[in-house]
Amino acid sequence: MSKEITSRSEDYSQWYNDIVLKAGLADYSAVKGCMVIKPHGYALWENMRDVLDRMFKETGHQNAYFPLFIPKSFLSKEAAHVEGFAKECAVVTHYRLKNDPNGGGVVVDPDAKLEEELIVRPTSETIIWNTYKDWIQSYRDLPLLINQWANVVRWEMRTRLFLRTTEFLWQEGHTAHATREEAIEETKKMLEVYATFAEQYMAVPVVRGVKTANERFAGAEDTYCIEALMQDGKALQAGTSHFLGQNFAKAFDVTFRDKENKLDYVWATSWGVSTRLVGALVMAHSDDQGLVLPPRIAPLQVVIVPIMNKDPEAQARINIYANSLVSELRSKGIRVKFDDDDTARPGWKFAEYEMKGVPVRIALGARDMENNVAEVARRDTKEKASVSLDGLSAHIAALLDDIQANMYAKALQFRNDNTRKVDTWDDFVKVLDEQAGFVAAHWDGTPETEEKIKELTKATIRCIPLNYEQEPGTCILTGKPSTQRVLFARAY
Amino acid sequence: MSKEITSRSEDYSQWYNDIVLKAGLADYSAVKGCMVIKPHGYALWENMRDVLDRMFKETGHQNAYFPLFIPKSFLSKEAAHVEGFAKECAVVTHYRLKNDPNGGGVVVDPDAKLEEELIVRPTSETIIWNTYKDWIQSYRDLPLLINQWANVVRWEMRTRLFLRTTEFLWQEGHTAHATREEAIEETKKMLEVYATFAEQYMAVPVVRGVKTANERFAGAEDTYCIEALMQDGKALQAGTSHFLGQNFAKAFDVTFRDKENKLDYVWATSWGVSTRLVGALVMAHSDDQGLVLPPRIAPLQVVIVPIMNKDPEAQARINIYANSLVSELRSKGIRVKFDDDDTARPGWKFAEYEMKGVPVRIALGARDMENNVAEVARRDTKEKASVSLDGLSAHIAALLDDIQANMYAKALQFRNDNTRKVDTWDDFVKVLDEQAGFVAAHWDGTPETEEKIKELTKATIRCIPLNYEQEPGTCILTGKPSTQRVLFARAY
Numbered sequence: 006m007s008k009e010i011t012s013r014s015e016d017y018s019q020w021y022n023d024i025v026l027k028a029g030l031a032d033y034s035a036v037k038g039c040m041v042i043k044p045h046g047y048a049l050w051e052n053m054r055d056v057l058d059r060m061f062k063e064t065g066h067q068n069a070y071f072p073l074f075i076p077k078s079f080l081s082k083e084a085a086h087v088e089g090f091a092k093e094c095a096v097v098t099h100y101r102l103k104n105d106p107n108g109g110g111v112v113v114d115p116d117a118k119l120e121e122e123l124i125v126r127p128t129s130e131t132i133i134w135n136t137y138k139d140w141i142q143s144y145r146d147l148p149l150l151i152n153q154w155a156n157v158v159r160w161e162m163r164t165r166l167f168l169r170t171t172e173f174l175w176q177e178g179h180t181a182h183a184t185r186e187e188a189i190e191e192t193k194k195m196l197e198v199y200a201t202f203a204e205q206y207m208a209v210p211v212v213r214g215v216k217t218a219n220e221r222f223a224g225a226e227d228t229y230c231i232e233a234l235m236q237d238g239k240a241l242q243a244g245t246s247h248f249l250g251q252n253f254a255k256a257f258d259v260t261f262r263d264k265e266n267k268l269d270y271v272w273a274t275s276w277g278v279s280t281r282l283v284g285a286l287v288m289a290h291s292d293d294q295g296l297v298l299p300p301r302i303a304p305l306q307v308v309i310v311p312i313m314n315k316d317p318e319a320q321a322r323i324n325i326y327a328n329s330l331v332s333e334l335r336s337k338g339i340r341v342k343f344d345d346d347d348t349a350r351p352g353w354k355f356a357e358y359e360m361k362g363v364p365v366r367i368a369l370g371a372r373d374m375e376n377n378v379a380e381v382a383r384r385d386t387k388e389k390a391s392v393s394l395d396g397l398s399a400h401i402a403a404l405l406d407d408i409q410a411n412m413y414a415k416a417l418q419f420r421n422d423n424t425r426k427v428d429t430w431d432d433f434v435k436v437l438d439e440q441a442g443f444v445a446a447h448w449d450g451t452p453e454t455e456e457k458i459k460e461l462t463k464a465t466i467r468c469i470p471l472n473y474e475q476e477p478g479t480c481i482l483t484g485k486p487s488t489q490r491v492l493f494a495r496a497y
Numbered sequence: 498m499s500k501e502i503t504s505r506s507e508d509y510s511q512w513y514n515d516i517v518l519k520a521g522l523a524d525y526s527a528v529k530g531c532m533v534i535k536p537h538g539y540a541l542w543e544n545m546r547d548v549l550d551r552m553f554k555e556t557g558h559q560n561a562y563f564p565l566f567i568p569k570s571f572l573s574k575e576a577a578h579v580e581g582f583a584k585e586c587a588v589v590t591h592y593r594l595k596n597d598p599n600g601g602g603v604v605v606d607p608d609a610k611l612e613e614e615l616i617v618r619p620t621s622e623t624i625i626w627n628t629y630k631d632w633i634q635s636y637r638d639l640p641l642l643i644n645q646w647a648n649v650v651r652w653e654m655r656t657r658l659f660l661r662t663t664e665f666l667w668q669e670g671h672t673a674h675a676t677r678e679e680a681i682e683e684t685k686k687m688l689e690v691y692a693t694f695a696e697q698y699m700a701v702p703v704v705r706g707v708k709t710a711n712e713r714f715a716g717a718e719d720t721y722c723i724e725a726l727m728q729d730g731k732a733l734q735a736g737t738s739h740f741l742g743q744n745f746a747k748a749f750d751v752t753f754r755d756k757e758n759k760l761d762y763v764w765a766t767s768w769g770v771s772t773r774l775v776g777a778l779v780m781a782h783s784d785d786q787g788l789v790l791p792p793r794i795a796p797l798q799v800v801i802v803p804i805m806n807k808d809p810e811a812q813a814r815i816n817i818y819a820n821s822l823v824s825e826l827r828s829k830g831i832r833v834k835f836d837d838d839d840t841a842r843p844g845w846k847f848a849e850y851e852m853k854g855v856p857v858r859i860a861l862g863a864r865d866m867e868n869n870v871a872e873v874a875r876r877d878t879k880e881k882a883s884v885s886l887d888g889l890s891a892h893i894a895a896l897l898d899d900i901q902a903n904m905y906a907k908a909l910q911f912r913n914d915n916t917r918k919v920d921t922w923d924d925f926v927k928v929l930d931e932q933a934g935f936v937a938a939h940w941d942g943t944p945e946t947e948e949k950i951k952e953l954t955k956a957t958i959r960c961i962p963l964n965y966e967q968e969p970g971t972c973i974l975t976g977k978p979s980t981q982r983v984l985f986a987r988a989y
Contacts, residue, residue, distance in 0.1 A: 036564045044559035068539045072531035081602040091594040098590045100652040102583040110573040160592040
């Protein structure tokens with residue numbers, strides 16, 4: 006099976022598509038730009054969602070659900086917002102079909118035209134802030150900390166499974182606060198939740214930063230982001246958290262009375278991550294044999310494959326032991342499966358679970374059993390070891406932790422190796438072309454220079470990292486003075 | 498707060514709306530027919546979803562996700578299906594807005610008209626079976642047991658919060674099988690999952706039955722259903738499970754090779770429940786003081802309200818005890834909150850938690866503490882008791898079980914009291930008008946008679962119950978022979 010995958014060195018882009026399709030993560034659909042998320046991909050997304058959802062609740066947020074449709078006029082209320090989203094939206098204009106009087110199946114019923122068109126939400130700030138108007142009157146109603154898990158639609162001309170699809174699944178947090186300071190604090194807090202999730206669960210190290218004005222969310226005063234580096238040296242934005250100022254409160258007239266009974270507009274944040282994270286996960290860790298999944302979010306953490314034996318007694322011993330091992334591992338909270346399907350050969354199963362990224366595989370053969378050992382293979386390094394059955398479940402639990410840590414360490418090493426300080430234009434172009442990765446360089450702070458660099462090199466400023474020190478320098482393009490390096494890369 | 502609710506006897510319909518709004522379950526939205534599900538309502542739906550999701554997985558199903566949009570031509574492929582759904586769908590005709598050249602905000606860009614219109618899914622049989630065509634070739638690919646959690650849209654002219662909204666949340670299972678028998682078995686199995694969920698978690702007794710031809714899902718060979726009785730004597734369909742025969746396999750050309758290498762069409766089922774269940778839950782149990790929730794799915798099961806004391810030492814003792822009780826209850830898996838907000842009075846909190854349906858309230862006062870007791874109030878019967886602090890958490894755990902059982906028993910008693918065998922037309926009309934409830938009566942089995950009875954009385958055949966015995970009789974309307982009673986009611 007693995008030989009059907011294109012190798013990374015041959016064609017990284019094709020390798021990615023091969024993995025997504027062959028590991029059963031997603032499939033193309035009959036609707037242009039939309040994908041079908043297959044069971045293995047959806048199980049992965051469910052695990053990611055469950056962890057994030059717990060983190061949101063632990064930081065005081067509640068879930069709610071707002072309408073799929075947004076009246077067209079709502080989009081126009083925030084000037085920057087409509088500029089950003091009007092160009093790529095699905096528009097509902099009618100509410101009924103009818104039989105074609107000329108016998109051509111069903112057609113849109115012209116009598117069922119909507120008075121005002123409805124937009125399928127590309128993001129929900131407008132409909133939510135229109136609702137918050139009714140929910141917020143006093144400082145007692147604040148902060149309002151709400152999250153929504155939903156599907157959204159942005160009409161994309163060029164799509165890629167998980168990374169850029171017309172419809173995608175995501176969560177969008179929308180909070181309302183009494184003060185600017187509190188809203189900024191919330192924006193940063195949720196960025197840190199995302200960063201923690203990416204690093205501790207996805208095993209993907211991220212750079213925390215703030216976007217330049219060019220790259221800001223349409224309607225935000227500041228967009229914070231986490232940026233990850235993929236194995237081909239391209240960057241991927243893995244999550245954003247926006248400080249929206251009072252823009253949406255003003256657009257939808259959401260005011261509150263403070264403790265002194267003074268009327269003021271409410272301060273807002275919004276933040277989101279999407280099924281794009283599944284794409285990031287694939288690109289960060291997988292190899293030429295298939296998916297490599299970090300144990301903490303892998304749908305299946307351990308698979309036990311019996312080496313079938315013709316001697317029924319030997320086979321029975323394998324089965325009895327395997328079932329007891331399953332119980333033991335489950336009691337430790339480990340997601341495990343005993344694959345005793347006797348219509349498939351062990352070698353086929355090995356390749357299949359390798360493709361699907363199961364972190365640990367245990368093979369149980371009669372001879373091994375006699376020697377009181379099992380063969381344990383880890384997916385990340387592909388190392389195999391003969392491990393004593395005594396204390397095997399504790400060994401496996403520790404191994405899963407080790408794989409999680411190792412995957413993060415490897416990705417961090419890769420990112421460190423591929424983040425380069427550059428001080429001249431020639432070096433900048435050369436590094437981008439020959440080595441890719443993140444480039445830390447000085448920039449004069451103007452949108453014009455940023456735009457020019459993008460035109461010349463296709464590299465964008467991924468972010469102004471939050472942890473970079475102030476450091477005087479000169480802009481790589483214009484030579485003008487700069488106070489801090491920013492992070493450039495070509496990006497997904 | 499409770500005095501703002503209309504009583505059931507005064508206006509049942511208004512009572513329902515009052516509860517949904519004032520208990521914070523949902524709100525109207527700016528989009529006609531669409532609702533906002535508020536945090537308390539969404540938390541309830543999440544609990545219902547989590548239980549159902551576990552039950553689906555335990556019966557071998559996996560989750561996946563299919564596109565929101567369905568190409569218009571797909572709807573036409575199954576003749577009955579398009580008849581059922583074309584009349585009430587949201588149609589996407591364009592994919593872009595642009596600035597109005599006349600300065601009127603944004604308008605639909607006429608240059609961005611879709612070649613083929615897209616329908617926002619009213620249900621997903623068509624897009625899913627079009628996908629299954631690629632996934633199924635051999636009997637080895639069967640059964641295919643997939644479920645999807647999603648939003649769907651059916652354009653409704655008259656809507657009611659939760660019960661009938663243009664957009665709603667639901668799950669839809671779509672399974673594919675090698676034989677008719679296996680598909681029918683699946684259809685019945687999932688009906689039983691729904692019935693178990695309704696009875697054991699929602700504490701709502703249901704009648705398991707099969708729909709008449711008139712009431713079948715558009716495209717099904719048989720529709721099984723569970724029917725519940727609301728407090729006003731009207732019936733509510735709480736879930737359906739459809740045996741689709743080979744209709745969709747034929748419409749989308751989904752065939753498989755069996756073990757003998759013979760080609761045949763695949764057999765299908767689909768089954769779903771929706772946020773409508775939240776409406777059923779409200780109508781089945783709540784009272785004139787607000788929501789009454791069964792403990793097993795209540796977002797919050799126990800609330801501890803301190804009776805604030807001016808003596809800081811007494812207050813400290815209350816707080817210390819309350820926090821230890823919270824830990825003890827949590828360790829038993831009980832969802833509990835200690836509401837120590839000192840800006841609200843105990844009486845206000847009592848009314849608030851009563852309105853929100855929290856099953857158990859524990860009030861802790863200084864004098865009670867001295868006497869080593871707490872006041873424990875149960876929401877279902879509104880009984881209060883002074884309970885010893887010794888073993889209080891065990892008492893609460895048992896009380897929650899008792900409330901769950903009592904709510905079911907009460908609802909069952911109500912349904913039994915309101916299910917009446919009727920043998921003449923006069924009695925039929927009289928019972929419907931004067932007593933409402935379920936009416937078990939003989940029917941001649943024809944769609945014409947069913948239609949006529951509906952016209953004359955607004956009562957429909959809710960189902961042909963699965964557990965009713967064969968029993969010769971004569972149709973209440975036509976006097977023609979009948980072999981089994983069916984269940985009539987006016988319904989939501």
